[in-house]
Amino acid sequence: MRPATPRTPAARISRKGLLAVAGASLVAACGGGDDKERERQARTAADLEIVRFLLGVERITTAFWEAVVQRGALGDMQVAPIARQTARNDRTHVETLERYERRLGTPSTPPETPGFGEIFAAGPREVLESGAELANLAAAAYLGQANRIQDRNLLASVLAIHSVEGRQAAAINRIGRVGDGVLPDDAFAQPLTMAQVRSRMKRFGA
Protein backbone atom coordinates (compact mmCIF):
# COMPACT_ATOMS: atom_id res chain seq x y z
CA MET A 1 0.00 0.00 0.00
CA ARG A 2 1.29 3.45 -0.83
CA PRO A 3 2.16 5.72 2.06
CA ALA A 4 -0.34 8.34 3.15
CA THR A 5 2.38 10.90 2.98
CA PRO A 6 3.59 11.61 -0.54
CA ARG A 7 7.28 12.29 -0.35
CA THR A 8 8.39 15.15 -2.50
CA PRO A 9 11.59 16.19 -0.74
CA ALA A 10 12.41 19.04 -3.06
CA ALA A 11 9.08 20.77 -2.56
CA ARG A 12 8.24 19.71 0.96
CA ILE A 13 8.61 22.23 3.76
CA SER A 14 7.46 20.48 6.90
CA ARG A 15 5.98 22.22 9.91
CA LYS A 16 8.76 20.70 12.03
CA GLY A 17 11.37 21.90 9.57
CA LEU A 18 10.12 25.43 9.75
CA LEU A 19 9.92 25.29 13.52
CA ALA A 20 13.54 24.16 13.55
CA VAL A 21 14.41 27.17 11.43
CA ALA A 22 12.49 29.33 13.87
CA GLY A 23 14.42 27.82 16.79
CA ALA A 24 17.72 28.44 15.07
CA SER A 25 16.71 32.01 14.47
CA LEU A 26 16.13 32.50 18.19
CA VAL A 27 19.61 31.22 18.95
CA ALA A 28 21.14 33.55 16.43
CA ALA A 29 20.62 36.83 18.16
CA CYS A 30 22.13 38.88 15.39
CA GLY A 31 19.83 39.19 12.44
CA GLY A 32 17.09 37.22 14.24
CA GLY A 33 14.41 39.52 12.89
CA ASP A 34 15.49 38.84 9.34
CA ASP A 35 15.40 35.09 9.96
CA LYS A 36 11.90 35.29 11.39
CA GLU A 37 10.74 37.29 8.41
CA ARG A 38 12.28 34.80 6.00
CA GLU A 39 10.57 31.97 7.88
CA ARG A 40 7.22 33.75 7.71
CA GLN A 41 7.65 34.36 4.01
CA ALA A 42 8.56 30.70 3.45
CA ARG A 43 5.44 29.58 5.30
CA THR A 44 3.24 31.95 3.33
CA ALA A 45 4.77 30.94 0.01
CA ALA A 46 4.32 27.24 0.80
CA ASP A 47 0.67 27.70 1.74
CA LEU A 48 -0.02 29.95 -1.24
CA GLU A 49 1.33 27.30 -3.62
CA ILE A 50 -1.01 24.73 -2.06
CA VAL A 51 -4.02 27.05 -2.13
CA ARG A 52 -3.46 27.87 -5.80
CA PHE A 53 -3.05 24.20 -6.66
CA LEU A 54 -6.27 23.21 -4.88
CA LEU A 55 -8.04 26.21 -6.37
CA GLY A 56 -7.09 24.95 -9.82
CA VAL A 57 -8.56 21.55 -9.01
CA GLU A 58 -11.76 23.05 -7.61
CA ARG A 59 -12.25 25.39 -10.56
CA ILE A 60 -12.22 22.46 -12.94
CA THR A 61 -14.50 20.26 -10.85
CA THR A 62 -16.89 23.18 -10.34
CA ALA A 63 -16.95 23.94 -14.06
CA PHE A 64 -17.59 20.28 -14.80
CA TRP A 65 -20.50 19.82 -12.38
CA GLU A 66 -22.06 23.17 -13.27
CA ALA A 67 -21.92 22.16 -16.93
CA VAL A 68 -23.45 18.78 -16.08
CA VAL A 69 -26.34 20.54 -14.34
CA GLN A 70 -26.84 23.19 -17.03
CA ARG A 71 -26.84 20.64 -19.86
CA GLY A 72 -28.81 17.99 -17.98
CA ALA A 73 -26.00 15.69 -19.03
CA LEU A 74 -26.95 12.90 -16.67
CA GLY A 75 -30.54 12.77 -17.88
CA ASP A 76 -32.80 11.18 -15.30
CA MET A 77 -30.06 9.11 -13.71
CA GLN A 78 -30.36 8.68 -9.95
CA VAL A 79 -27.10 10.58 -9.46
CA ALA A 80 -28.46 13.86 -10.93
CA PRO A 81 -29.43 15.40 -7.54
CA ILE A 82 -25.96 14.63 -6.23
CA ALA A 83 -24.48 16.44 -9.23
CA ARG A 84 -26.47 19.57 -8.31
CA GLN A 85 -25.32 19.40 -4.68
CA THR A 86 -21.73 18.77 -5.78
CA ALA A 87 -21.79 21.81 -8.07
CA ARG A 88 -23.03 24.00 -5.20
CA ASN A 89 -20.50 22.59 -2.73
CA ASP A 90 -17.59 22.94 -5.13
CA ARG A 91 -18.54 26.55 -5.91
CA THR A 92 -18.30 27.26 -2.16
CA HIS A 93 -14.92 25.53 -2.07
CA VAL A 94 -13.67 27.85 -4.83
CA GLU A 95 -14.89 30.90 -2.91
CA THR A 96 -13.26 29.65 0.30
CA LEU A 97 -9.92 29.05 -1.40
CA GLU A 98 -10.09 32.40 -3.20
CA ARG A 99 -10.43 34.10 0.18
CA TYR A 100 -7.29 32.31 1.41
CA GLU A 101 -5.47 33.22 -1.80
CA ARG A 102 -6.29 36.93 -1.29
CA ARG A 103 -5.12 36.66 2.32
CA LEU A 104 -1.82 35.04 1.36
CA GLY A 105 -0.91 36.92 -1.81
CA THR A 106 -2.05 38.33 -5.10
CA PRO A 107 -5.20 36.76 -6.56
CA SER A 108 -4.54 34.66 -9.65
CA THR A 109 -6.54 35.06 -12.83
CA PRO A 110 -8.91 32.12 -13.32
CA PRO A 111 -8.02 30.16 -16.45
CA GLU A 112 -10.47 29.78 -19.30
CA THR A 113 -13.23 27.33 -18.39
CA PRO A 114 -12.76 24.01 -20.18
CA GLY A 115 -15.58 22.80 -22.38
CA PHE A 116 -15.49 19.06 -21.68
CA GLY A 117 -16.85 18.60 -25.20
CA GLU A 118 -15.64 15.06 -25.83
CA ILE A 119 -16.90 13.85 -22.46
CA PHE A 120 -20.40 15.24 -22.94
CA ALA A 121 -20.53 14.02 -26.52
CA ALA A 122 -19.89 10.46 -25.35
CA GLY A 123 -23.12 10.33 -23.35
CA PRO A 124 -24.35 10.07 -19.75
CA ARG A 125 -22.31 7.02 -18.78
CA GLU A 126 -19.05 8.71 -19.80
CA VAL A 127 -20.14 11.88 -18.00
CA LEU A 128 -20.80 9.88 -14.84
CA GLU A 129 -17.52 7.97 -14.97
CA SER A 130 -15.56 11.15 -15.69
CA GLY A 131 -17.35 12.88 -12.83
CA ALA A 132 -16.43 10.05 -10.50
CA GLU A 133 -12.83 10.26 -11.64
CA LEU A 134 -12.78 14.00 -10.97
CA ALA A 135 -14.38 13.62 -7.55
CA ASN A 136 -11.91 10.94 -6.49
CA LEU A 137 -9.01 12.97 -7.90
CA ALA A 138 -10.09 16.01 -5.90
CA ALA A 139 -10.26 13.99 -2.68
CA ALA A 140 -6.79 12.55 -3.32
CA ALA A 141 -5.42 16.01 -4.18
CA TYR A 142 -6.53 17.46 -0.84
CA LEU A 143 -5.20 14.47 1.07
CA GLY A 144 -1.84 14.82 -0.66
CA GLN A 145 -1.42 18.36 0.69
CA ALA A 146 -2.72 17.88 4.24
CA ASN A 147 0.65 17.38 5.92
CA ARG A 148 2.36 20.22 4.00
CA ILE A 149 0.11 23.03 5.18
CA GLN A 150 1.77 25.47 7.58
CA ASP A 151 -1.16 27.52 8.86
CA ARG A 152 -3.50 25.63 11.16
CA ASN A 153 -6.58 27.64 10.16
CA LEU A 154 -5.92 26.86 6.53
CA LEU A 155 -5.36 23.21 7.45
CA ALA A 156 -8.71 23.12 9.27
CA SER A 157 -10.50 24.54 6.22
CA VAL A 158 -8.74 22.18 3.84
CA LEU A 159 -9.65 19.18 6.00
CA ALA A 160 -13.28 20.34 6.14
CA ILE A 161 -13.38 20.50 2.34
CA HIS A 162 -11.38 17.29 1.93
CA SER A 163 -13.92 15.15 3.76
CA VAL A 164 -16.74 16.64 1.67
CA GLU A 165 -14.83 15.68 -1.47
CA GLY A 166 -14.64 12.15 -0.06
CA ARG A 167 -18.39 12.14 0.57
CA GLN A 168 -19.13 13.30 -2.97
CA ALA A 169 -16.79 10.74 -4.50
CA ALA A 170 -18.26 7.88 -2.48
CA ALA A 171 -21.83 8.80 -3.34
CA ILE A 172 -21.09 9.12 -7.05
CA ASN A 173 -19.13 5.86 -7.01
CA ARG A 174 -21.94 4.02 -5.31
CA ILE A 175 -25.02 5.41 -6.98
CA GLY A 176 -23.34 5.41 -10.37
CA ARG A 177 -22.08 1.87 -9.80
CA VAL A 178 -18.63 3.15 -10.69
CA GLY A 179 -15.97 0.68 -9.62
CA ASP A 180 -16.61 -2.92 -8.82
CA GLY A 181 -18.94 -3.18 -5.91
CA VAL A 182 -21.13 -1.81 -3.21
CA LEU A 183 -18.24 -0.05 -1.52
CA PRO A 184 -15.39 0.50 -3.95
CA ASP A 185 -13.22 2.37 -1.44
CA ASP A 186 -10.54 0.79 0.76
CA ALA A 187 -9.94 1.36 4.46
CA PHE A 188 -7.34 4.08 3.88
CA ALA A 189 -7.73 6.89 1.38
CA GLN A 190 -4.79 7.33 -0.93
CA PRO A 191 -3.15 10.70 -1.58
CA LEU A 192 -1.78 12.03 -4.86
CA THR A 193 1.02 14.54 -5.31
CA MET A 194 0.55 17.78 -7.22
CA ALA A 195 2.34 16.31 -10.23
CA GLN A 196 0.16 13.19 -10.21
CA VAL A 197 -3.03 15.23 -9.99
CA ARG A 198 -1.98 17.63 -12.74
CA SER A 199 -1.08 14.74 -15.01
CA ARG A 200 -4.43 13.01 -14.50
CA MET A 201 -6.42 16.23 -14.91
CA LYS A 202 -4.97 17.04 -18.31
CA ARG A 203 -7.80 15.26 -20.06
CA PHE A 204 -10.22 17.63 -18.32
CA GLY A 205 -8.50 20.66 -19.80
CA ALA A 206 -6.25 21.45 -16.82
Place this chain on the structure above:
Amino acid sequence: MSVLRVTRAGFLGALAAGLVAPRAAFGDIRDDLRILSFALTLEYVQSALYRDALQEVPGLDTVERRAIGHLRDNEVEHVDALRATISDAGGRPNDRPRVDFGNALSSRASFFKLANTLEDTAVSGYNGAAPAFENEDFVAAFASIAQIEARHSAIIRTIRGKPPAPLPLDKASNQHVVRQAYGPYTIE
Protein backbone atom coordinates in the same frame (compact mmCIF):
# COMPACT_ATOMS: atom_id res chain seq x y z
CA MET B 1 0.43 -3.19 5.64
CA SER B 2 -1.75 -0.26 6.59
CA VAL B 3 -1.28 3.36 5.65
CA LEU B 4 -0.60 4.25 9.25
CA ARG B 5 2.04 1.57 9.52
CA VAL B 6 3.77 2.90 6.44
CA THR B 7 3.54 6.41 7.77
CA ARG B 8 4.85 5.07 11.06
CA ALA B 9 8.13 4.38 9.28
CA GLY B 10 8.57 8.09 8.89
CA PHE B 11 7.73 8.57 12.51
CA LEU B 12 10.28 5.96 13.60
CA GLY B 13 12.83 7.76 11.47
CA ALA B 14 12.10 10.91 13.41
CA LEU B 15 12.50 9.02 16.67
CA ALA B 16 15.81 7.64 15.49
CA ALA B 17 16.93 11.19 14.79
CA GLY B 18 15.76 12.03 18.29
CA LEU B 19 18.38 9.73 19.75
CA VAL B 20 20.97 12.31 18.84
CA ALA B 21 18.73 15.36 19.28
CA PRO B 22 17.56 16.86 22.58
CA ARG B 23 14.82 14.67 24.06
CA ALA B 24 12.66 17.70 24.76
CA ALA B 25 12.18 18.15 21.04
CA PHE B 26 9.85 15.15 21.12
CA GLY B 27 7.95 16.01 24.27
CA ASP B 28 4.82 16.86 22.26
CA ILE B 29 4.37 13.21 21.30
CA ARG B 30 2.29 12.80 24.46
CA ASP B 31 -0.34 15.14 23.05
CA ASP B 32 -0.26 13.32 19.73
CA LEU B 33 -0.75 10.01 21.55
CA ARG B 34 -3.81 11.39 23.34
CA ILE B 35 -5.34 12.28 19.98
CA LEU B 36 -4.58 8.83 18.58
CA SER B 37 -6.15 7.19 21.65
CA PHE B 38 -9.26 9.31 21.23
CA ALA B 39 -9.59 8.12 17.63
CA LEU B 40 -9.03 4.52 18.66
CA THR B 41 -12.05 4.68 20.95
CA LEU B 42 -14.24 5.90 18.09
CA GLU B 43 -13.02 3.09 15.87
CA TYR B 44 -13.65 0.47 18.58
CA VAL B 45 -17.27 1.60 18.87
CA GLN B 46 -17.83 1.77 15.13
CA SER B 47 -16.37 -1.67 14.48
CA ALA B 48 -18.55 -3.10 17.25
CA LEU B 49 -21.64 -1.39 15.82
CA TYR B 50 -21.26 -3.00 12.40
CA ARG B 51 -20.28 -6.37 13.91
CA ASP B 52 -23.38 -6.41 16.11
CA ALA B 53 -25.62 -5.05 13.34
CA LEU B 54 -24.84 -8.01 11.11
CA GLN B 55 -25.98 -10.32 13.90
CA GLU B 56 -28.97 -8.43 15.27
CA VAL B 57 -30.58 -5.97 12.84
CA PRO B 58 -33.63 -7.51 11.16
CA GLY B 59 -34.65 -6.92 7.57
CA LEU B 60 -31.29 -6.06 6.01
CA ASP B 61 -31.13 -7.04 2.36
CA THR B 62 -28.14 -8.67 0.68
CA VAL B 63 -26.69 -5.42 -0.65
CA GLU B 64 -26.99 -3.74 2.73
CA ARG B 65 -25.38 -6.67 4.53
CA ARG B 66 -22.52 -6.58 2.07
CA ALA B 67 -22.05 -2.84 2.59
CA ILE B 68 -22.11 -3.23 6.38
CA GLY B 69 -19.55 -6.02 6.13
CA HIS B 70 -17.24 -3.70 4.19
CA LEU B 71 -17.75 -0.92 6.73
CA ARG B 72 -16.96 -3.31 9.60
CA ASP B 73 -13.79 -4.53 7.85
CA ASN B 74 -12.65 -0.93 7.28
CA GLU B 75 -13.19 -0.04 10.94
CA VAL B 76 -11.30 -3.14 12.10
CA GLU B 77 -8.38 -2.07 9.90
CA HIS B 78 -8.51 1.40 11.45
CA VAL B 79 -8.44 -0.15 14.93
CA ASP B 80 -5.45 -2.32 14.06
CA ALA B 81 -3.55 0.56 12.48
CA LEU B 82 -4.19 2.96 15.35
CA ARG B 83 -3.22 0.36 17.97
CA ALA B 84 0.01 -0.37 16.11
CA THR B 85 0.80 3.31 15.69
CA ILE B 86 0.21 4.06 19.39
CA SER B 87 2.43 1.12 20.40
CA ASP B 88 5.17 2.07 17.98
CA ALA B 89 5.09 5.66 19.22
CA GLY B 90 5.77 4.42 22.74
CA GLY B 91 2.20 4.52 24.06
CA ARG B 92 -0.15 1.85 25.34
CA PRO B 93 -3.31 1.37 23.29
CA ASN B 94 -6.44 1.91 25.35
CA ASP B 95 -8.61 -1.13 25.98
CA ARG B 96 -11.64 -1.94 23.87
CA PRO B 97 -14.70 -0.49 25.67
CA ARG B 98 -17.79 -2.56 26.34
CA VAL B 99 -20.63 -1.35 24.16
CA ASP B 100 -24.41 -1.40 24.36
CA PHE B 101 -26.40 0.01 21.47
CA GLY B 102 -29.72 -0.43 23.26
CA ASN B 103 -32.73 -0.50 20.95
CA ALA B 104 -30.82 0.98 18.03
CA LEU B 105 -30.27 -2.45 16.53
CA SER B 106 -33.92 -3.47 16.80
CA SER B 107 -34.79 -2.10 13.38
CA ARG B 108 -33.12 -1.35 10.09
CA ALA B 109 -34.09 2.34 10.25
CA SER B 110 -32.82 2.95 13.79
CA PHE B 111 -29.55 1.18 13.03
CA PHE B 112 -28.83 3.26 9.93
CA LYS B 113 -29.80 6.43 11.78
CA LEU B 114 -27.31 5.64 14.56
CA ALA B 115 -24.61 4.63 12.06
CA ASN B 116 -25.18 7.93 10.23
CA THR B 117 -24.83 9.91 13.45
CA LEU B 118 -21.69 8.10 14.60
CA GLU B 119 -20.00 8.36 11.18
CA ASP B 120 -20.78 12.08 10.84
CA THR B 121 -19.54 12.65 14.37
CA ALA B 122 -16.35 10.72 13.66
CA VAL B 123 -15.66 12.87 10.60
CA SER B 124 -16.11 16.02 12.65
CA GLY B 125 -13.93 14.57 15.40
CA TYR B 126 -11.10 13.70 13.03
CA ASN B 127 -11.33 17.10 11.34
CA GLY B 128 -11.36 18.85 14.69
CA ALA B 129 -8.40 16.94 16.11
CA ALA B 130 -6.03 16.67 13.15
CA PRO B 131 -4.79 20.30 13.14
CA ALA B 132 -3.55 19.81 16.72
CA PHE B 133 -0.98 17.15 15.74
CA GLU B 134 2.63 18.24 15.95
CA ASN B 135 3.85 15.32 13.84
CA GLU B 136 2.69 16.06 10.32
CA ASP B 137 2.86 12.40 9.34
CA PHE B 138 0.01 11.84 11.78
CA VAL B 139 -1.97 14.62 10.08
CA ALA B 140 -1.78 12.80 6.76
CA ALA B 141 -2.64 9.43 8.27
CA PHE B 142 -5.55 10.89 10.25
CA ALA B 143 -6.88 12.64 7.16
CA SER B 144 -6.65 9.37 5.26
CA ILE B 145 -8.96 7.74 7.81
CA ALA B 146 -11.20 10.81 8.03
CA GLN B 147 -11.86 10.67 4.29
CA ILE B 148 -12.93 7.04 4.62
CA GLU B 149 -15.24 7.86 7.51
CA ALA B 150 -16.73 10.59 5.32
CA ARG B 151 -17.20 8.05 2.54
CA HIS B 152 -18.90 5.71 5.01
CA SER B 153 -21.24 8.48 6.06
CA ALA B 154 -22.08 9.26 2.44
CA ILE B 155 -22.90 5.63 1.71
CA ILE B 156 -25.13 5.32 4.75
CA ARG B 157 -26.80 8.60 3.86
CA THR B 158 -27.56 7.39 0.34
CA ILE B 159 -29.05 4.20 1.79
CA ARG B 160 -31.24 6.42 4.02
CA GLY B 161 -32.24 8.64 1.10
CA LYS B 162 -30.41 11.61 2.62
CA PRO B 163 -28.00 13.97 0.81
CA PRO B 164 -24.50 12.49 1.10
CA ALA B 165 -22.73 15.84 1.44
CA PRO B 166 -25.27 18.24 2.94
CA LEU B 167 -22.73 20.94 3.83
CA PRO B 168 -20.01 22.42 1.61
CA LEU B 169 -17.56 22.24 4.50
CA ASP B 170 -17.81 19.48 7.09
CA LYS B 171 -18.01 20.50 10.72
CA ALA B 172 -15.08 20.16 13.09
CA SER B 173 -15.87 19.07 16.65
CA ASN B 174 -13.78 18.98 19.79
CA GLN B 175 -13.30 15.77 21.76
CA HIS B 176 -15.92 16.71 24.33
CA VAL B 177 -18.65 16.96 21.69
CA VAL B 178 -17.61 13.67 20.13
CA ARG B 179 -17.50 11.88 23.47
CA GLN B 180 -21.04 13.09 24.19
CA ALA B 181 -22.24 11.43 20.99
CA TYR B 182 -20.39 8.17 21.60
CA GLY B 183 -20.77 8.08 25.39
CA PRO B 184 -24.30 6.62 25.56
CA TYR B 185 -23.10 3.49 23.77
CA THR B 186 -20.04 2.71 25.86
CA ILE B 187 -20.10 1.16 29.31
CA GLU B 188 -17.48 2.40 31.78
